[in-house]
Amino acid sequence: MEYDKFFSEDVGSFMRSPVREIFKKVDLSAIYSFAGGYPDAATFPIEDIRRISAQVLEKYGARALQYGATQGVPELREVISRRYGVPVENVQITTSSQQGIDVCTRVFVNPGDVVLTTAPTYLGALQSFKSYRAEIRTLEEFGLKRPKFCYVIPDFQNPSGETMTLEAREKLVAMAREQDFLIVEDSPYRELRYSGEPVPTIYSLAPERTLHLGSFSKIFAPGFRLGWILGPVELLDQIYVCKQSLDLCPPIMDQYMAAEFMGSGALDANLQKSIALYRAKRDKMLALLDKYMPQGVSWTHPEGGLFLFVTLPEEIDTVALYDRALAAGVAYVAGSFFYPDGSHRNTMRLNFSFLDASRMEAGVRLLAEVIASAR
Amino acid sequence: MEYDKFFSEDVGSFMRSPVREIFKKVDLSAIYSFAGGYPDAATFPIEDIRRISAQVLEKYGARALQYGATQGVPELREVISRRYGVPVENVQITTSSQQGIDVCTRVFVNPGDVVLTTAPTYLGALQSFKSYRAEIRTLEEFGLKRPKFCYVIPDFQNPSGETMTLEAREKLVAMAREQDFLIVEDSPYRELRYSGEPVPTIYSLAPERTLHLGSFSKIFAPGFRLGWILGPVELLDQIYVCKQSLDLCPPIMDQYMAAEFMGSGALDANLQKSIALYRAKRDKMLALLDKYMPQGVSWTHPEGGLFLFVTLPEEIDTVALYDRALAAGVAYVAGSFFYPDGSHRNTMRLNFSFLDASRMEAGVRLLAEVIASAR
Numbered sequence: 001m002e003y004d005k006f007f008s009e010d011v012g013s014f015m016r017s018p019v020r021e022i023f024k025k026v027d028l029s030a031i032y033s034f035a036g037g038y039p040d041a042a043t044f045p046i047e048d049i050r051r052i053s054a055q056v057l058e059k060y061g062a063r064a065l066q067y068g069a070t071q072g073v074p075e076l077r078e079v080i081s082r083r084y085g086v087p088v089e090n091v092q093i094t095t096s097s098q099q100g101i102d103v104c105t106r107v108f109v110n111p112g113d114v115v116l117t118t119a120p121t122y123l124g125a126l127q128s129f130k131s132y133r134a135e136i137r138t139l140e141e142f143g144l145k146r147p148k149f150c151y152v153i154p155d156f157q158n159p160s161g162e163t164m165t166l167e168a169r170e171k172l173v174a175m176a177r178e179q180d181f182l183i184v185e186d187s188p189y190r191e192l193r194y195s196g197e198p199v200p201t202i203y204s205l206a207p208e209r210t211l212h213l214g215s216f217s218k219i220f221a222p223g224f225r226l227g228w229i230l231g232p233v234e235l236l237d238q239i240y241v242c243k244q245s246l247d248l249c250p251p252i253m254d255q256y257m258a259a260e261f262m263g264s265g266a267l268d269a270n271l272q273k274s275i276a277l278y279r280a281k282r283d284k285m286l287a288l289l290d291k292y293m294p295q296g297v298s299w300t301h302p303e304g305g306l307f308l309f310v311t312l313p314e315e316i317d318t319v320a321l322y323d324r325a326l327a328a329g330v331a332y333v334a335g336s337f338f339y340p341d342g343s344h345r346n347t348m349r350l351n352f353s354f355l356d357a358s359r360m361e362a363g364v365r366l367l368a369e370v371i372a373s374a375r
Numbered sequence: 376m377e378y379d380k381f382f383s384e385d386v387g388s389f390m391r392s393p394v395r396e397i398f399k400k401v402d403l404s405a406i407y408s409f410a411g412g413y414p415d416a417a418t419f420p421i422e423d424i425r426r427i428s429a430q431v432l433e434k435y436g437a438r439a440l441q442y443g444a445t446q447g448v449p450e451l452r453e454v455i456s457r458r459y460g461v462p463v464e465n466v467q468i469t470t471s472s473q474q475g476i477d478v479c480t481r482v483f484v485n486p487g488d489v490v491l492t493t494a495p496t497y498l499g500a501l502q503s504f505k506s507y508r509a510e511i512r513t514l515e516e517f518g519l520k521r522p523k524f525c526y527v528i529p530d531f532q533n534p535s536g537e538t539m540t541l542e543a544r545e546k547l548v549a550m551a552r553e554q555d556f557l558i559v560e561d562s563p564y565r566e567l568r569y570s571g572e573p574v575p576t577i578y579s580l581a582p583e584r585t586l587h588l589g590s591f592s593k594i595f596a597p598g599f600r601l602g603w604i605l606g607p608v609e610l611l612d613q614i615y616v617c618k619q620s621l622d623l624c625p626p627i628m629d630q631y632m633a634a635e636f637m638g639s640g641a642l643d644a645n646l647q648k649s650i651a652l653y654r655a656k657r658d659k660m661l662a663l664l665d666k667y668m669p670q671g672v673s674w675t676h677p678e679g680g681l682f683l684f685v686t687l688p689e690e691i692d693t694v695a696l697y698d699r700a701l702a703a704g705v706a707y708v709a710g711s712f713f714y715p716d717g718s719h720r721n722t723m724r725l726n727f728s729f730l731d732a733s734r735m736e737a738g739v740r741l742l743a744e745v746i747a748s749a750r
Contacts, residue, residue: 001583003609006523006557008485014616020445041437049440049628053428062416065424065596070395095470095600096622110383127620148381182381208376221440223627225470234378241389245502247471251626252598253424 009111013130017123018337026326032363034350035331037158037306040281043274044221048266049257056256064253070244071236072228073252076259080214080228083262090207092236092243095250097188097215097227101151102128103246104184104211104229107238108148109134116142116150120309120338120347122158122186125151136340139172142179149182149211154202156189156305159338159349163303166199173206181209182235188215188227189305191271194279196303203230211235216258218306219271224254278306278353284360285352292368294375299350306353309335312346316374319345324374330366384486388505392498393712401701407738409725410706412533412681415656418649419596423641424632431631439628445619446611447603448627451634455589455603458637465582467611467618470625472563472590472602476526477503478621479559479586479604482613483523484509491517491525495684495713495722497533497561500526511715514547517554524557524586529577531564531680534713534724538678541574548581556584557610563590563602564680566646569654571678578605586610591633593681594646599629653681653728659735660727667743669750674725681728684710687721691749694720699749705741 019036028036056064071077072093081088094100101124109115111133117125119138129136129151137143139150150172154164164172176183185202203212211231216224229239243249261267282302289299289310296313310332312318318334325332335347355363394411403411431439446452447468456463469475476499484490486508492500494513504511504526512518514525525547529539539547551558560577578587586606591599604614618624636642657677664674664685671688685707687693693709700707710722730738 001607001609003607005555006483006610007613008481008483008488008523010485011482011613011617014613014620016616017619020619036442038442041441044437044440046432046436046440050429050432053432054425057421057425057428061421062419065419065421065598066416067411067413067592067597095626098620099622102621106383107386108381108383110385113383124620124623131617131620148383180380217442222442223440225622225624225626232376232378234376235381238382238386238389241391242386242506244392244395245389245473245499245506246477246621247474247600248499249600251470251600251629254626254629 010131010133013133015127015130017127019123019333026331031326032330032359032366033355034352034363034367035333036354037351038354039218039222039306040277040353043270043277045261045266045270048261048270049221052257052260056253056260060256064256066252068249068252068255070240070249072250073255073259076255079259079263084230086230089233090230090236092229092239093250093255094227094229095247096225097186097213097217098124099246100213100227100229101125101184101186103239103242104149105129105132105134107242108182114143114145114147116147116181117340118152118157119340120159120335120344121151122153123337125186126340138340146179147181149184150176151184151186152202153186154199155187156192156302158189158305159307159309159333159335161300161302161305161308163199169199169202169205173202176206176209183210185210185212187212188218191219192275192278192306193304194275194282208232219267220258220261224258226250226254226258281352281357281360284357285350285364288361288364292365294368294372297371306351308350308352310348310350312348312371313375314346316371317345318348321370321374325367325370328366328370330363330370332367385506385508388508390502390505392502394498394708401706403706406701407705407734407741408730409727409738409742410708411729412726413729414593414597414681415652415728417652418645420636420641420645423636423645424596427632427635431628431635435631439631441627443624443627443630445615445624447625448630448634451630454634454638459605461605464608465605465611467604467614468625468630469602469604470622471600472561472588472592473499474621475588475602475604476500476559476561478614478617479524480504480507480509482617483557489518489520489522491522491556492715493527493532494715495534495710495719496526497528498712500561501715513715521554522556524559525551526559526561527577528561529574530562531567531677533564533680534682534684534708534710536675536677536680536683538574544574544577544580548577551581551584558585560585560587562587563593566594567650567653567681568679569650569657583607594642595633595636599633601625601629601633656727656732656735659732660725660739663736663739667740669743669747672746681726683725683727685723685725687723687746688750689721691746692720693723696745696749700742700745703741703745705738705745707742
C-alpha cells in the first residue's frame, strides 16, 4: 500500500534528530559518548524519589492519579511561582520544555512566518520550527519581514555552552521592542552554573513579550517530562487552549512529586551536589582538551550547562568523520546539525555531563587521535 | 500591549473545551456531577502503584529517570504487543491518547483537508481537528473530496455510549478501501465492557489503513497520561519523527510502571473489579432514569464505557438550561458540543462513572426536576 498521499504538507519538512538516530544505532554504554545531552545518572535523586512517591500517594491519594487542570496542578504552579518570584497566573506547566517550544511555535507560527534564532542553536527547536514550515533566520540575517519571535538559550547554550552578556540581552530586548516581536527564552540549564555570576533572565528584562521556558530535566530527572512556561497571561491563555487538545494536562503524579521535591528544599540540596559533580567534570574536560587536542583546534569555556563546542581546522568535516569516530569507539554530534543552514561542518558539540569522569581521559584521547588522523 | 498580531491563523480555530471551562467554574465535589469523563477514583489501584513505583526504582534504577526512546520504552511496547497480539514495531507509545489524536491530525491534515467523523463525537477530537483547520464532515455528508481519515470510537462511544456493530465496522472498512482513506480508531473504553459480546476492532479488520489508539486512562489511571498507537510502520515512522519535536519521549518512570502493571496481571485483576463497579453503576443509572425522567425523554443503553446520551423533547435547549441545572446543583454536558455543527441542542451527555453510587439517585431526581421544569 502506498502511504505518501496521506501525509500533510508539514511532513515534508519534518527533520529526524541525528542525535536520536545515533542512539538507535549504537549502545552508548559500549563507547565513549560525548554525544547526547543526558544528565549524569548520579545526579538523579533516587532516594528522594522513592520517599516522595510514597508521600505523594499518602498525601494526595486519588488526586495524584486523576485528571487535572490543563494549566498544571496548583501546588506545582505555586512552588514555581514562589521560587522564581512570578505570580501563579503567569505559570503554565508543560509536558517537557520541548513541548513548551512546540506549543509556542504552534500558537505563533504559520508556514512562511519568520523565527529568529542564534546560529548554532538547539536541534529540537530547529526540528519544531521546520515542522511548522517556519522561515528560520539568524539574528544577523534580520530582514524586512517582522519575525514572530526570536528563540534564544541565554545561559550555557546548547550547543555552544556560551552565555549571553547582560548587554547582549538588553540589545535583544531593545530590538524586540523596536521591531515588535516576542522572545522565547529557553532556559533548561540556568540553575547549573559552575563559575561566574548569574546574568538577569530576559524574562526579567521584558516580561511583557517574553516566554520563559523552564525544565525539570536537569534539576530533577528527564524521565519526568515536566517543564513550565512563564509569560504574559494573554499569551499563556492561548497556549492553555492549545494544550487542551495536545494532551489535556501534564502527568499528575509526576507534577505532585516535582512540587514536593522543589518545595521541600530537596531540590536545592540535590542541585548543590549536581553542580559540584558537573563543575569537576567540566574542569576535567577542559584540562583534557588542553592536554590532547592537536593544534588548530579550539573550544568554548562554558560557565555552566552540559556542553562545549569545538572548532576544528576548516578542512575537517565532522559529518564525514563521524563514522570513523564511532568505529574507533567515540561519539560526538556534528556541529553543523545545529546550524539552520547546515554550515560549519568543521565543528562538533561535546557533552561533558554523561560520560563517567573515570572514562573521560580515554575518550578525549581517542577523539583527539581521530581528529589528528583526519588532517 | 496588544497581542493578537502574534498569533498564528490556527489560533482563530482553537476551541475551548466547554467541559474544562465548567470545571474551572465549579467545585465538582459540591454538586451532583454527570459532566466530565472522570473514572471513579475507587478504580485507581493505589496499593499496586505504591508497590510498583518502589519496584520500578529498584529494578530499573536510573533508567527509569533518564531520557528514553521516542517510540516508548521497549518493556512497555512489548507488554502491549503481547496483550493485543501485534508486533512490537507496530506499537508507538504516546503521552496520552489525546496526543495520539493530535499527532495523527498533525501528520495527516492540512488546513481544508476533510476529516470524517460520526456525529456526535468526542469533543477533544473536534478540538484537535478544528485547531488544524480541518474540514469536518460527518459520515453521511461524504462529498467529492477524498477524506484524509475517518475518526471513530467504535466501542461505547463518547458521548453516545453506543457500539458499532460488526456490519457497521465492515461497511466503514469497505468504504475506506474504496475511497482510499485511513481510519483512526479511538479505543479508550474497549476493555470496560459490562454486558454483550466484544466486536472485533477495526484495526483487526483493516490493519493496513487503521491507526488504533489505546489508553491507560481508564484501565490504570488518567494521571499517568499514557496511551499507545497500533498501526502500519510506514505511518508510525512519521508519527515517531513528529513526536521527537512534540516532547522527545513519553514519561519514563510512568511507562515502566504501566509495563509492570499490565505485564504482571495486576491490571487484569483491577479491571475485573472496575468492571463490576461500573456495571452496577450503569445498571443503577439506567434504573434511575426509568424511575425519574419525565415522558418524552429517551436515552441510550451502553454495554460499556462511561457515558450515556439523553434526548429531550425538541423544544428543550440544554445549553440554555445548563445554568439553571448548575444552580440547582446538578451538572451535565450539553450534547450539541459533541456535534461538529453544534446542532442537537435537545441532547445531553451523562457520565455514570464518576459520581458516587450513593449520590446517584438524588442527582438523577434533581436533573429530572430541572428537565420537567423546562417544558
